[in-house]
Amino acid sequence: MNNTIIFGHQNPDTDSICSAIAYSTLKNKLGHQCEPIRLGLINPETQFVLDYFAVKAPRLLHHVSKEAENAILVDHNEPQQSAIDINEIRIVEVIDHHRISNFESKEPLYFRIEPVGCTATILNKLYKENQIEIDKKTAGLMVSAIISDTLLFKSPTCTKEDIDAAHELSKIAEVSLEKYGLDMLKSGANLKDKTVEE
Amino acid sequence: MNNTIIFGHQNPDTDSICSAIAYSTLKNKLGHQCEPIRLGLINPETQFVLDYFAVKAPRLLHHVSKEAENAILVDHNEPQQSAIDINEIRIVEVIDHHRISNFESKEPLYFRIEPVGCTATILNKLYKENQIEIDKKTAGLMVSAIISDTLLFKSPTCTKEDIDAAHELSKIAEVSLEKYGLDMLKSGANLKDKTVEE
Ligand SMILES: [Mn+2]
Ligand SMILES: [Mn+2]
Ligand SMILES: [Mn+2]
Ligand SMILES: [Mn+2]
Numbered sequence: 001m002n003n004t005i006i007f008g009h010q011n012p013d014t015d016s017i018c019s020a021i022a023y024s025t026l027k028n029k030l031g032h033q034c035e036p037i038r039l040g041l042i043n044p045e046t047q048f049v050l051d052y053f054a055v056k057a058p059r060l061l062h063h064v065s066k067e068a069e070n071a072i073l074v075d076h077n078e079p080q081q082s083a084i085d086i087n088e089i090r091i092v093e094v095i096d097h098h099r100i101s102n103f104e105s106k107e108p109l110y111f112r113i114e115p116v117g118c119t120a121t122i123l124n125k126l127y128k129e130n131q132i133e134i135d136k137k138t139a140g141l142m143v144s145a146i147i148s149d150t151l152l153f154k155s156p157t158c159t160k161e162d163i164d165a166a167h168e169l170s171k172i173a174e175v176s177l178e179k180y181g182l183d184m185l186k187s188g189a190n191l192k193d194k195t196v197e198e
Numbered sequence: 199m200n201n202t203i204i205f206g207h208q209n210p211d212t213d214s215i216c217s218a219i220a221y222s223t224l225k226n227k228l229g230h231q232c233e234p235i236r237l238g239l240i241n242p243e244t245q246f247v248l249d250y251f252a253v254k255a256p257r258l259l260h261h262v263s264k265e266a267e268n269a270i271l272v273d274h275n276e277p278q279q280s281a282i283d284i285n286e287i288r289i290v291e292v293i294d295h296h297r298i299s300n301f302e303s304k305e306p307l308y309f310r311i312e313p314v315g316c317t318a319t320i321l322n323k324l325y326k327e328n329q330i331e332i333d334k335k336t337a338g339l340m341v342s343a344i345i346s347d348t349l350l351f352k353s354p355t356c357t358k359e360d361i362d363a364a365h366e367l368s369k370i371a372e373v374s375l376e377k378y379g380l381d382m383l384k385s386g387a388n389l390k391d392k393t394v395e396e
Contacts, residue, residue, distance in 0.1 A: 099306050105298045108355075113309035129327060157306075 003033035004092065005068040007058075007083065008119075009076035010039045014046045014148035018141035019074040019119040020058060023095060026123065027072075029132050034072070037061045039083055045148060045188025052184075053140040053173075065089040075119040077103045077111075095122055097157075117155060117162040120145035124165040139172035147181045148188075201231035202290065203266040205256075205281070206317075207274035208237045212244045212346035216339035217272040217317040218256060221293060224321065225270075227330050232270070235259045237281055243346060243386025250382075251338040251371075263287040273317040275301045275309075293320055295355075315353060315360040318343035322363040337370035345379045346386075 006024050008016020020036035027034040036058040042050070050057055064071060065088035072093040078101045079086050093110040094103070097119055105111075114122050120142040127134050134142070146166040150158035153166070170177045204222050206214020218234035225232040234256040240248070248255055262269060263286035270291040276299045277284050291308040292301070295317055303309075312320050318340040325332050332340070344364040348356035351364070368375045 097306055099303045100298075100309060101302055103298055103301070108295055108297050108311060108313040110313060111298060111309065111311040113306060115306040115308060125327075129323075 003068060004070040004072055005035050005037050005061075005064060006072040006074060007037045007039055007061075007064070008074050009081040012038050012040050012046070013043065013075075014049055015119050015145040016075040017042065017046050017058065018049065018145040019095070019123055021055065022120060022123050022138050022142050022145075023072065023074055023126075025135075025138050026127055026130065026132055030130060035059070035068070037064070037067070043188065045184060048184055048187035049141065049144040052180075053137045053144075055137055055141060077101070077113065079103070095119055095126070097122065114161075115159070117158040118146045118149035120149075120169075121159075121162045121165045124169065134169070134172055136173055139169045140175065143169035143173050143175065143177070144184060147177070147184055152177070152181045152185060201266060202268040202270055203233050203235050203259075203262060204270040204272060205235045205237055205259075205262070206272050207279040210236050210238050210244070211241065211273075212247055213317050213343040214273040215240065215244050215256065216247065216343040217293070217321055219253065220318060220321050220336050220340050220343075221270065221272055221324075223333075223336050224325055224328065224330055228328060233257070233266070235262070235265070241386065243382060246382055246385035247339065247342040250378075251335045251342075253335055253339060275299070275311065277301070293317055293324070295320065312359075313357070315356040316344045316347035316363075318347075318367075319357075319360045319363045322367065332367070332370055334371055337367040338373065341367035341371050341373065341375070342382060345375070345382055350375070350379045350383060 006020045008020050017038055024034040024036040038058045038060055042057050061067060063085045064083040065085040070092045071089045073091060074095050076082060077094050077096045091109060096113050097116050100113060123142060143166050146162050150162050153163055166177060204218045206218050215236055222232040222234040236256045236258055240255050259265060261283045262281040263283040268290045269287045271289060272293045274280060275292050275294045289307060294311050295314050298311060321340060341364050344360050348360050351361055
């Protein structure tokens with residue numbers, strides 16, 4: 001049994017999947033025992049990202065409390081967006097960029113919300129604060145999350161921090177933001193269209 | 199009118215007063231317009247600290263919403279421990295080390311809770327993350343907050359991070375943790391005794 005599982009919200013988007021993987025990687029490099037998991041199906045855009053960087057999708061779980069002692073939430077903080085049995089596991093950390101709602105803790109925890117466009121932008125800071133280098137695959141997942149959440153910097157929630165992080169990460173991942181970013185966003189859109197047509 | 203006011207909880211302790219001042223100093227060095235304020239009387243221990251480092255007590259306010267556009271909460275997050283009219287001001291940041299309870303935000307904000315013994319321990323990290331040097335007086339206020347909240351490292355909430363931060367800060371502040379710390383804790387205790395006797 002893993003000590004700690006890390007997951008994003010139900011109906012996971014690219015940020016929820018990629019940030020769970022990227023934060024697990026950081027925590028494990030710092031000596032923890034973490035596993036990223038997911039609470040729902042991988043969408044076509046996220047599948048494009050995982051294929052591109054040759055990364056396996058996290059395990060799918062609906063109930064989490066029997067799987068680990070501790071949970072870390074990324075990309076969400078509201079219990080109603082989380083695992084069904086979220087109240088039966090100890091939440092030790094939350095890393096998110098959404099408004100705070102209905103979150104209650106019995107004990108102090110590490111709870112870090114920042115008003116930026118994507119969870120991965122906060123993770124980029126956490127890697128730096130912990131002086132851990134980001135490997136190429138992880139940088140690829142992180143830049144994809146930022147492209148997805150900010151619609152390649154076009155969403156109103158996008159901040160200068162997101163743009164700066166995406167540029168840094170795209171260099172490490174060796175992808176062009178323009179070319180890769182559009183291909184990625186299109187892959188999600190195209191496949192969605194197909195499903196509608198079929 | 200100041201852009202942003204920073205304050206700790208009602209019935210402020212040394213951490214609530216000193217962290218409000220120390221975080222204002224950091225924010226102002228980063229180009230913001232912040233003023234520390236307080237929601238209650240200065241206790242004898244805190245007065246000892248302010249006198250020792252020749253720092254003026256923040257302004258006393260009960261209502262905050264007419265005083266500034268934005269609020270930053272330190273050393274608390276529960277609305278019922280905050281200003282009477284806390285729901286009428288925009289909270290842009292929370293820096294705290296307590297459990298999370300009843301906090302709701304309409305928008306994303308900078309919300310940073312860490313499971314350490316004192317708010318000033320988190321501020322020490324924020325100074326580093328922003329690459330701002332801590333001046334002698336501010337270090338004095340911060341080390342005093344840690345001594346107070348951890349009872350000179352004896353409280354069960356004290357962590358290695360608190361101890362390390364206190365040692366770093368005591369050097370900058372040019373105080374001996376043993377000598378200054380005990381004098382400070384005694385000053386609070388003595389004066390409390392006197393009040394009881396009188
Ligand atoms: Mn999301
Ligand atoms: Mn997100
Ligand atoms: Mn306090
Ligand atoms: Mn405190």
